[in-house]
Amino acid sequence: MFDVLKIRKDFPILSRKVNGKPLVYFDNAATSQTPQQVIDAIVNYYANYNANIHRGVHTLSQEATDLYEQSRLKIQAHFNAKFSHEIILTSGTTHSINLVANGFSALLKKGDEIIVSALEHHSNIVPWQMLCERTGAILKVIPMNEAGELVMETYTNLLSNKTKLVFTNHISNALGTINPIEYIIEKAHEVGAAVLIDGAQSCPHIKPDVQDLDVDFYVASAHKMCGPTGVGMLYGKEEWLKKLPPYQGGGEMIAEVSFEKTTYADLPHKFEAGTPNICGGIVFGTAIDYMNTVGFKNIAAYENELLDYATNQLKQIEGLKIYGTAKNKTSVISFNLDNIHPYDVGTILDKLGIAVRTGHHCAQPIMDFYCIPGTVRASFAFYNTKEEIDALVAGVKKAKMMLS
Missing domain, CATH: 3.90.1150.10 (Aspartate Aminotransferase, domain 1)
Structure with missing residues (x-):
C-alpha cells in the first residue's frame, strides 16, 4: 500500500x-530530497569503506570497488541495459551529454544534420551548438505548439539521409510534457540516425527500458532520483560507445601509456578518467533501490x-x-x-x-x-x-x- x-x-x-x-x-524538478536510507549509506561509505577504487590491492580498495561495481549492476538492471559496461558513471546529465557530443566531433562532417527539440534544457542545446561550430554540422529544431507539445509532422519532414543524430528530453523540465520518444526513436532509426534521450526529468517518475526503447544513448542524474548531487549515468549501446573516442584523458581510462603511444581501456573505463565520485556512484544504487521499493x-x-x-x-x-x-x-x-x-x-x-x-x-x-x-x-x-x-x-x- x-x-x-x-x-x-x-x-x-x-x-x-x-x-x-x-x-x-x-x-x-531541480533536485529531489534525500531519504534517510541514502543519507545512512553516505555515512556508511565514509565511515567504513573510504578508499580509491580499481587500483588498490588492500582490503578497503577492494571492498569499495565491489560496492561501486555492484551499484553499476543495479543501474544496469534498473534501466535494462544489455551489458553493465554500457553504463558509464558520470558527474550527471550535463557531463553525459557533453561526453557524447565531444565523441561525435570525430564522426560528423560539414553538412551533416543533427536535430534538437524546442523543449530542451540548455544542457541539451549548448553542447550540440558547440559541436556544430567544431564540425560544420547543421542544427535543426523540432518546433513546439501552444500546448507545449512537439510538432511531430515537422519532425518527420526534418529527417533525411543527412540526419546523423537526434536528441530530445523524455520529459520537459519547464512544462512537464512527456515527449513521444518511441516515435522519435523509430523515425530517426529509419534514416540511420542515432538518438540521445535526456532522461533527467523522466527517471524520477518513469522506469525507462532502454532495450525496449531501442535508444542509442540515455542519460540521467542521481540527484533527481533521491540520490546525491554530482553523479549520474550515460547509457550507450555497446556499438556506439566503441565508436566514440574518450572524452577525457587520465588515469583509469588507459590500458598502456608510454611517451610514444597510449592505448585505451575497455568499456566502461575508457570514459571514466580520474578518481570518480565513489561515494556518489555507490549511493546512486541505494537511491534506485529506495525508489524501486516505493x-x-x-x-x-x-x-x-x-x-x-x-x-x-x-x-x-x-x-x-x-x-x-x-x-x-x-x-x-x-x-x-x-x-x-x-x-x-x-x-x-x-x-x-x-x-x-x-x-x-x-x-x-x-x-x-x-x-x-x-x-x-x-x-x-x-x-x-x-x-x-x-x-x-x-x-x-x-x-x-x-x-x-
Whole structure:
C-alpha cells in the first residue's frame, strides 16, 4: 500500500521549518530530497569503506570497488541495459551529454544534420551548438505548439539521409510534457540516425527500458532520483560507445601509456578518467533501490493525482495562466499571474515556507516562444501531499493580493 505519511518520515528535511513555516518543497524538478536510507549509506561509505577504487590491492580498495561495481549492476538492471559496461558513471546529465557530443566531433562532417527539440534544457542545446561550430554540422529544431507539445509532422519532414543524430528530453523540465520518444526513436532509426534521450526529468517518475526503447544513448542524474548531487549515468549501446573516442584523458581510462603511444581501456573505463565520485556512484544504487521499493507504478499514479488536484485548484485563481497543457505530462506546473513577475511571486511563497522555482528554468527558448521572462514552477514528488498543494494555492492567492 502507498502511504505518503509513512514515506515522508523517510525524509528528514521535510520536518524542518522555513521562515517559521513548515517546509513545502515543490522544487523537485531541480533536485529531489534525500531519504534517510541514502543519507545512512553516505555515512556508511565514509565511515567504513573510504578508499580509491580499481587500483588498490588492500582490503578497503577492494571492498569499495565491489560496492561501486555492484551499484553499476543495479543501474544496469534498473534501466535494462544489455551489458553493465554500457553504463558509464558520470558527474550527471550535463557531463553525459557533453561526453557524447565531444565523441561525435570525430564522426560528423560539414553538412551533416543533427536535430534538437524546442523543449530542451540548455544542457541539451549548448553542447550540440558547440559541436556544430567544431564540425560544420547543421542544427535543426523540432518546433513546439501552444500546448507545449512537439510538432511531430515537422519532425518527420526534418529527417533525411543527412540526419546523423537526434536528441530530445523524455520529459520537459519547464512544462512537464512527456515527449513521444518511441516515435522519435523509430523515425530517426529509419534514416540511420542515432538518438540521445535526456532522461533527467523522466527517471524520477518513469522506469525507462532502454532495450525496449531501442535508444542509442540515455542519460540521467542521481540527484533527481533521491540520490546525491554530482553523479549520474550515460547509457550507450555497446556499438556506439566503441565508436566514440574518450572524452577525457587520465588515469583509469588507459590500458598502456608510454611517451610514444597510449592505448585505451575497455568499456566502461575508457570514459571514466580520474578518481570518480565513489561515494556518489555507490549511493546512486541505494537511491534506485529506495525508489524501486516505493514502486514506480505507485509513484506515477500518486503524482498524477497530485498533478490533477493542483491543476484544478490553481485554475480557480483568476488571472493565473498555466503554461504547458500537453495531454501527456507529469507532475510539473508552470504558471504566471497577470502582470506580476514570477520572481516576486516566488519570493512571497518563500516567506510562507513554500519552495518553488522561478525564472526560465534553463529553457529560455520555451520562454521566448511564450514571450514571457519566465514562470513560477511547482514540481511535485511522491512525498508531497494535497495539503501542501492547498498551502501553495493559498500562498499564490496571497501573493496576488499583495502584488496586484
